[in-house]
Amino acid sequence: MRLIEPDGGEVTLCGVGLLGCGGEQLRAARRQAAMVFQQVLVVRRRTALENVAFGALGELPLRRSLSTRLFPAEIRARALDSLERVGLADLAAQRASTLSGGQAQRVAVARALCQRARVVLADEPVASLDPRAAESVLSLLADVAHNENLGVLVVLHQPELARRFADRLVGFLDGGISFDRAPTDVTDDEIETLYRNDDDER
Amino acid sequence: MTSAELARRAPGSDRTSRLHGVRWLVAAAAIVALYVHAWRDTHVSPGEFVSSFPNLVRLVGEMFPPDWSVLHASVWAGVLTFDTALLGTTAAFVVALLLTPLAARNISPNRALYELSRAVIGFARTIPLWVSGLLFLVVVGPTPFAGVLALGVETIGVLPKLYAETVEEMDMGPVDALRVSGARRAQVFIHGVLPSVAPTFVGLVIYRMDSNVRSALILSAFGAGGIGFLLFNSIELFQWAQVSTELIVVFVLVLAVERVSILVRSRIT
Numbered sequence: 001m002r003l004i005e006p007d008g009g010e011v012t013l014c015g016v017g018l019l020g021c022g023g024e025q026l027r028a029a030r031r032q033a034a035m036v037f038q039q040v041l042v043v044r045r046r047t048a049l050e051n052v053a054f055g056a057l058g059e060l061p062l063r064r065s066l067s068t069r070l071f072p073a074e075i076r077a078r079a080l081d082s083l084e085r086v087g088l089a090d091l092a093a094q095r096a097s098t099l100s101g102g103q104a105q106r107v108a109v110a111r112a113l114c115q116r117a118r119v120v121l122a123d124e125p126v127a128s129l130d131p132r133a134a135e136s137v138l139s140l141l142a143d144v145a146h147n148e149n150l151g152v153l154v155v156l157h158q159p160e161l162a163r164r165f166a167d168r169l170v171g172f173l174d175g176g177i178s179f180d181r182a183p184t185d186v187t188d189d190e191i192e193t194l195y196r197n198d199d200d201e202r
Numbered sequence: 203m204t205s206a207e208l209a210r211r212a213p214g215s216d217r218t219s220r221l222h223g224v225r226w227l228v229a230a231a232a233i234v235a236l237y238v239h240a241w242r243d244t245h246v247s248p249g250e251f252v253s254s255f256p257n258l259v260r261l262v263g264e265m266f267p268p269d270w271s272v273l274h275a276s277v278w279a280g281v282l283t284f285d286t287a288l289l290g291t292t293a294a295f296v297v298a299l300l301l302t303p304l305a306a307r308n309i310s311p312n313r314a315l316y317e318l319s320r321a322v323i324g325f326a327r328t329i330p331l332w333v334s335g336l337l338f339l340v341v342v343g344p345t346p347f348a349g350v351l352a353l354g355v356e357t358i359g360v361l362p363k364l365y366a367e368t369v370e371e372m373d374m375g376p377v378d379a380l381r382v383s384g385a386r387r388a389q390v391f392i393h394g395v396l397p398s399v400a401p402t403f404v405g406l407v408i409y410r411m412d413s414n415v416r417s418a419l420i421l422s423a424f425g426a427g428g429i430g431f432l433l434f435n436s437i438e439l440f441q442w443a444q445v446s447t448e449l450i451v452v453f454v455l456v457l458a459v460e461r462v463s464i465l466v467r468s469r470i471t
């Protein structure tokens with residue numbers, strides 16, 4: 001997504017090479033993928049609902065987005081829907097700084113939904129959450145993948161969680177793919193191998 | 203290495219401590235010389251101060267009772283000084299909001315705009331307040347508007363720099379999250395950057411307002427209108443009873459602005 005520039009190779013998103021484009025092209029490409037991050041990245045001094053609506057900023061002209069009050073009604077409705085989808089509609093008016101880590105990460109997922117992207121990329125979305133919150137965020141992501149016609153790609157360091165929630169497991173080892181199949185077809189030994197040499201490598 | 207060599211190199215050995223002592227002496231002598239020069243340069247003379255003490259007493263005596271006939275004019279001149287500071291600060295605040303997205307290294311669109319905006323800020327800071335005050339008096343004529351412009355320039359030299367530094371130190375996580383969703387630069391600034399830095403921005407501009415009221419006092423003595431001009435005239439005419447009235451107005455004005463500034467800054471969440 002060009003947050004960090006790669007040393008080499010190619011990054012393709014929905015058929016568009018990200019490295020060659022800039023400005024408006026890059027913006028358009030970025031709108032195709034919504035991201036959920038390792039740290040819970042919400043704007044703390046804005047409400048949950050406003051944070052969700054920020055997912056749609058990319059499609060708004062500047063004059064309708066100078067203030068959250070100028071957001072079109074359609075976007076507000078969509079943001080509320082998204083927030084409802086993650087089960088937090090009753091916290092819509094609350095400042096993000098008052099939410100728990102798990103709630104805030106669900107707001108981040110709602111923001112991703114509000115973006116109406118084609119894929120959701122989640123980079124260790126539960127790394128900073130307690131087990132129960134992790135559970136709720138992952139089942140939410142799985143649910144979204146199954147019911148919203150969205151591709152969801154999640155990077156995880158917890159094989160047992162990956163096994164439970166994913167439809168397809170891809171193991172990375174030393175910069176290459178070591179397996180790529182349904183969770184039921186992946187043996188414990190294969191997962192073991194990924195973490196044997198270096199705990200920090202995927 | 204023999205033990206004798208080691209001893210010579212050890213920090214407590216004779217040679218190093220002697221060297222240390224010499225350095226110390228040179229530094230001390232330099233500092234003393236600095237003070238002696240400054241003392242002579244400025245004609246500091248405690249004897250003169252003591253012997254002229256009766257003058258001071260006479261002066262203060264002539265200030266009382268204050269001449270209340272100039273109170274009305276003084277109050278309005280004080281308000282004018284406040285107005286000058288208010289408009290100058292507000293103008294600089296608007297410019298600061300426009301310059302900050304360019305002058306903060308972590309969100310600046312490119313190197314050229316970064317350098318350009320920093321140059322504008324740096325240039326505004328190098329002009330002494332009274333110099334730009336006199337220049338604007340020549341340009342726009344002898345009205346308080348010259349003071350507004352001079353204060354605006356002065357503040358543009360400071361406020362955007364402080365704002366940019368605030369942005370450079372903020373947590374970029376939420377900002378990146380908006381950027382990567384395809385939001386425009388301006389949208390990212392308004393919704394990702396501003397909410398996080400708003401309390402600091404407001405605190406800084408109010409602090410500047412506070413200090414700009416004091417700057418406007420000095421500026422008004424140069425003829426840009428306001429209470430400083432009245433004070434300057436009264437002092438030149440030795441009207442000490444008027445001076446005391448005007449000083450009371452200044453005192454109240456500065457204290458009031460400072461109190462409000464502290465109050466507002468403590469309420470920002």
